[in-house]
Each structure stands twice: as C-alpha cells, then as structure tokens.
Amino acid sequence: MKPKLTIVKIGGNVIDDPEMLQTVLKEFGQLDGAKLLVHGGGKIASDISKRLKIPTQMVDGRRVTDATTLEVVTMVYGGLVNKNIIALLQSLGTDAIGLTGADANTITAHKRAVKEVDYGFVGDIDVANINTKKLSFLINGGLVPVFCALTHDKQGQLLNTNADTMASSLAIALSGEYDTELIYCFEKNGVLLDVEDDNSLIRELTYLHFQQLKDDGVIHQGMIPKLDNAFLAKRHNVGVTVKHALNLTSPIGTSLL
Numbered sequence: 001m002k003p004k005l006t007i008v009k010i011g012g013n014v015i016d017d018p019e020m021l022q023t024v025l026k027e028f029g030q031l032d033g034a035k036l037l038v039h040g041g042g043k044i045a046s047d048i049s050k051r052l053k054i055p056t057q058m059v060d061g062r063r064v065t066d067a068t069t070l071e072v073v074t075m076v077y078g079g080l081v082n083k084n085i086i087a088l089l090q091s092l093g094t095d096a097i098g099l100t101g102a103d104a105n106t107i108t109a110h111k112r113a114v115k116e117v118d119y120g121f122v123g124d125i126d127v128a129n130i131n132t133k134k135l136s137f138l139i140n141g142g143l144v145p146v147f148c149a150l151t152h153d154k155q156g157q158l159l160n161t162n163a164d165t166m167a168s169s170l171a172i173a174l175s176g177e178y179d180t181e182l183i184y185c186f187e188k189n190g191v192l193l194d195v196e197d198d199n200s201l202i203r204e205l206t207y208l209h210f211q212q213l214k215d216d217g218v219i220h221q222g223m224i225p226k227l228d229n230a231f232l233a234k235r236h237n238v239g240v241t242v243k244h245a246l247n248l249t250s251p252i253g254t255s256l257l
C-alpha cells in the first residue's frame, strides 16, 4: 500500500487574512501522514505592484509577467509570503522548508509559447520531470515542503506559475509514490451555486455538472482554471476537494467525483 500524502493549496485571500492563515496552518500541521503545502499570493503581488506603481495585467486568471513583474513576484512569492509562512509553521511546531521549483531542481517549466497573448515569464510545468525522488527525500527526512508559485527552466530563468497548477501538477507527479489527496482552500465554503451565498454549497461535483455550471455562468473567474486543474488531478486518481480554509479538517466542502 502507498503511503498517504495530503497536498494543500492556499490562495491569496487566505494569506492576506492573518487569522485565517494562522488557523489553516495550525490544522495543516496537525494532519496525519506526509504533507505538502502550495501557496499563491496573487492578491499580495498585485497590492505591492500598485504601491510600486507597476501596472498589473491579468488574462484568463494568469498574470502577464514582464521582467519587472517577475522581479516583484520573485520578491513577493519567494521571499515575503513564503518566508512568513515558513516562520508561522515553525512557530506552530511544523518543520517546514520553503521552496521554489528551482530549489533542488524540483520543478522545471518552459516559458509559455506566444499565441494570442504574450504572457512573458510564465512557465508551464513539465509534469513528467517533477523531481519526486528529491521531494520524497525531504518528506522522509521529516520536512514539510512549502512551494511558492515559482518554477525555473534549468537555464537560469525563473518563471511565474499559477499556484493552483503547481498544486495539481505536484499531486499528479507524486501520485505514483503516494496515495495523494489534494485540497484547495480558499475563502468560500467550496463550489457554490451562488457565489454570494455560502449556504449554496455543491457537495459533490462531476465533470459534466462542472461543464454545465460553467456554461450557465454559475462557475466563473478564478474558479474555472482551479476546477480545470482539479479535474485533471482527479483523472490521475488524486482525491480532490475544494473547501474553506477554516474547514480544512471538516467534511464541509465540494468533493470532485
């Protein structure tokens, strides 16, 4: 039997809320078995860009990342956000180690080809090349890997990579060695029929139902790429749930079928 691995992804709104962040990290640290955290921070990168008077451009939920924006996201994701999360986890007794994909060459990616949009320094992950041996080595050494949304191309170039995609790619790659569960945590109860009503939770979601809800406009914005990533992991036998960051260990949330 494969050992259990839980991969948790937390988004920018969770990181931006100190109480929510503290709660989810505490519950994360108490999860049984091997665990790995992936964090975003898009909201914080946009806030800091604004303070620096650097314009932010998003296309289909992805940040257009020119050289200046790459400097910002490297500082924000790899520095500010990742190191604060590591310090918090350490304060809670979890021996976490902060990583970009460049660290220990864990995740390589290739710069996204220019089609209708030039996304700049945005990386698409080479899932088959994810260094699962290095990650198992860290996990077996008692460390909890914490990834920010940065990868590299092994030619010296860092690349900005969506955190939801990082989480699903890691879950898919590690599902060969682990019985893997992926939990997307954000600031709502899960996938909702009405975004404004946390009681309109969809408890179980099939791919067909997702397509219908997308066509009807019930699922929109960042939830579309999140669920595309989530269903991709599901097709690789990863158990996937989408839930509120305050409900990490509670059954309330959306399970993908």
Ligand SMILES: Nc1ncnc2c1ncn2[C@@H]1O[C@H](COP(=O)(O)OP(=O)(O)O)[C@@H](O)[C@H]1O
Residues within 6 Å of the ligand: 010, 011, 012, 013, 014, 040, 061, 185, 186, 187, 188, 190, 191, 192, 193, 194, 195, 218, 219, 220, 221, 222, 223, 226
């Ligand atoms: N049907 C839906 N149920 C829940 N959230 C939805 C739905 N449709 C759109 N959303 C939006 O998707 C957002 C989550 O996507 P995103 O911002 O990418 O997440 P994260 O902060 O985890 O990166 C929610 O804040 C919400 O505004």
Ligand SMILES: CC(=O)N[C@@H](CCC(=O)OP(=O)(O)O)C(=O)O
Residues within 6 Å of the ligand: 010, 011, 012, 013, 039, 040, 041, 042, 043, 045, 061, 062, 063, 073, 122, 123, 149, 160, 161, 162, 163, 164
């Ligand atoms: C290429 C791309 O779009 N990268 C994302 C990475 C951060 C992220 O995904 O943050 P959340 O999970 O908080 O949205 C961005 O820069 O916004």
